Amino acid sequence: MSRSNKDRTEATRTALLDAARRLFVEKGYAQTATPDIVAAAGVTRGALYHHFEDKKALFLAVAEREAAAVAAEIETTATPSTDARMALLSGARGYFDAMAANGRTRLLLLEAPAVLGANAAAAIDRDNAERSLHAGLSALLRQHGGRDALDRELTALLSAAFDRAAMEIAAGADRKAYEAALAELIDGLAR
Amino acid sequence: MSRSNKDRTEATRTALLDAARRLFVEKGYAQTATPDIVAAAGVTRGALYHHFEDKKALFLAVAEREAAAVAAEIETTATPSTDARMALLSGARGYFDAMAANGRTRLLLLEAPAVLGANAAAAIDRDNAERSLHAGLSALLRQHGGRDALDRELTALLSAAFDRAAMEIAAGADRKAYEAALAELIDGLAR
DNA sequence: TTTAACATGCGTGCAGCATGTATGTAAAGG
DNA sequence: CCTTTACATACATGCTGCACGCATGTTAAA
Numbered sequence: 001m002s003r004s005n006k007d008r009t010e011a012t013r014t015a016l017l018d019a020a021r022r023l024f025v026e027k028g029y030a031q032t033a034t035p036d037i038v039a040a041a042g043v044t045r046g047a048l049y050h051h052f053e054d055k056k057a058l059f060l061a062v063a064e065r066e067a068a069a070v071a072a073e074i075e076t077t078a079t080p081s082t083d084a085r086m087a088l089l090s091g092a093r094g095y096f097d098a099m100a101a102n103g104r105t106r107l108l109l110l111e112a113p114a115v116l117g118a119n120a121a122a123a124i125d126r127d128n129a130e131r132s133l134h135a136g137l138s139a140l141l142r143q144h145g146g147r148d149a150l151d152r153e154l155t156a157l158l159s160a161a162f163d164r165a166a167m168e169i170a171a172g173a174d175r176k177a178y179e180a181a182l183a184e185l186i187d188g189l190a191r
Numbered sequence: 192m193s194r195s196n197k198d199r200t201e202a203t204r205t206a207l208l209d210a211a212r213r214l215f216v217e218k219g220y221a222q223t224a225t226p227d228i229v230a231a232a233g234v235t236r237g238a239l240y241h242h243f244e245d246k247k248a249l250f251l252a253v254a255e256r257e258a259a260a261v262a263a264e265i266e267t268t269a270t271p272s273t274d275a276r277m278a279l280l281s282g283a284r285g286y287f288d289a290m291a292a293n294g295r296t297r298l299l300l301l302e303a304p305a306v307l308g309a310n311a312a313a314a315i316d317r318d319n320a321e322r323s324l325h326a327g328l329s330a331l332l333r334q335h336g337g338r339d340a341l342d343r344e345l346t347a348l349l350s351a352a353f354d355r356a357a358m359e360i361a362a363g364a365d366r367k368a369y370e371a372a373l374a375e376l377i378d379g380l381a382r
Numbered sequence: 383t384t385t386a387a388c389a390t391g392c393g394t395g396c397a398g399c400a401t402g403t404a405t406g407t408a409a410a411g412g
Numbered sequence: 413c414c415t416t417t418a419c420a421t422a423c424a425t426g427c428t429g430c431a432c433g434c435a436t437g438t439t440a441a442a
Binding site for chain 1: 197220303309339344345348359362364368369376378
Binding site for chain 4: 384
């Protein structure tokens with residue numbers, strides 16, 4: 001039974017990513033040792049350092065895969081709407097649905113900024129969640145009250161509010177309440 | 192020249208806190224080694240582990256001192272106002288002023304949640320910034336439109352927006368723009 | 383007021399462990 | 413074949429936390 005190098009590489013990489021993801025979620029990045037990761041993945045540290053430059057690069061790969069999964073989930077469950085308000089609220093529900101998975105808030109919102117730096121962490125979802133949020137918000141502002149020169153800043157603030165809501169929900173808060181509160185914020189902008 | 196134990200303890204502790212704060216801001220918690228800290232403080236690791244249970248406890252002490260300093264600065268520069276809206280906006284400016292100091296956003300908003308956990312980090316300013324924010328927001332909601340059952344959630348969301356704005360400002364963003372964007376959010380709630 | 387007993391602050395050395403790298407080996411690929 | 417890829421192993425380095433020890437401060441009795 002001999003496998004091609006492509007297959008071996010992909011199998012090893014995903015085994016490492018899966019194991020690392022599990023342990024990073026369970027114990028956090030700093031408290032997870034590479035020997036634990038490779039043991040859980042069924043490989044040796046040699047394989048890890050062959051495929052990833054260092055532990056941080058492994059975390060980056062985990063975070064990027066996770067962000068891509070979030071974006072994909074939102075994409076598939078998106079309800080296209082002509083009404084900017086409804087589109088935004090539907091996007092919010094999709095975001096909360098996606099972020100409800102196992103340890104996503106911890107990985108993407110808690111550890112990633114500290115491990116990778118605020119810039120790198122922001123760049124990860126700059127092309128994902130925040131992109132569509134900016135589009136939705138711009139549409140809303142255009143629809144009501146004309147264009148707003150502060151759309152960039154308002155997007156950042158709303159994005160932070162979305163993230164905070166996702167974390168609270170993951171921590172056991174009432175999801176409906178946070179959806180309603182976000183709706184109030186959004187409606188306030190479309191007065 | 193002999194000093195009392197009280198004096199020795201306080202001198203050593205503040206030397207450690209000052210040195211640790213500097214290095215945590217410069218290189219981050221994980222990249223700062225205790226030998227570096229004690230060297231900068233002019234003591235040995237024995238002194239560090241005599242005064243603090245471990246490295247994390249040292250960071251906690253640094254973060255708590257920093258949060259207290261922020262609260263104190265806001266307190267002194269607060270402009271009491273009967274108008275809820277003006278009070279909130281003035282509080283925002285005070286918060287941005289306080290958070291503009293050296294590496295406060297990194298310490299309190301980036302590292303603390305990852306190092307101490309989201310719960311512990313939230314508890315630190317639960318009694319500081321978020322407390323007064325909740326008071327101000329409740330007043331605003333009561334003044335306009337009657338009481339809002341979502342004041343708790345709205346406070347959390349606004350707090351996240353404040354923090355995000357402080358980080359962007361510290362990263363070089365236009366402060367006036369973020370103040371204006373926050374004002375739009377707040378005015379929207381007081382429609 | 384001296385002195386004895388104790389507590390506190392702190393320096394040093396050690397054990398364990400984690401990271402990253404260098405070197406070696408077997409299989410795949412051309 | 414000969415090179416490259418995928419990995420395993422061994423090693424060098426550095427960091428953390430603790431145990432032990434010493435000197436100075438503190439207290440209280442004689």
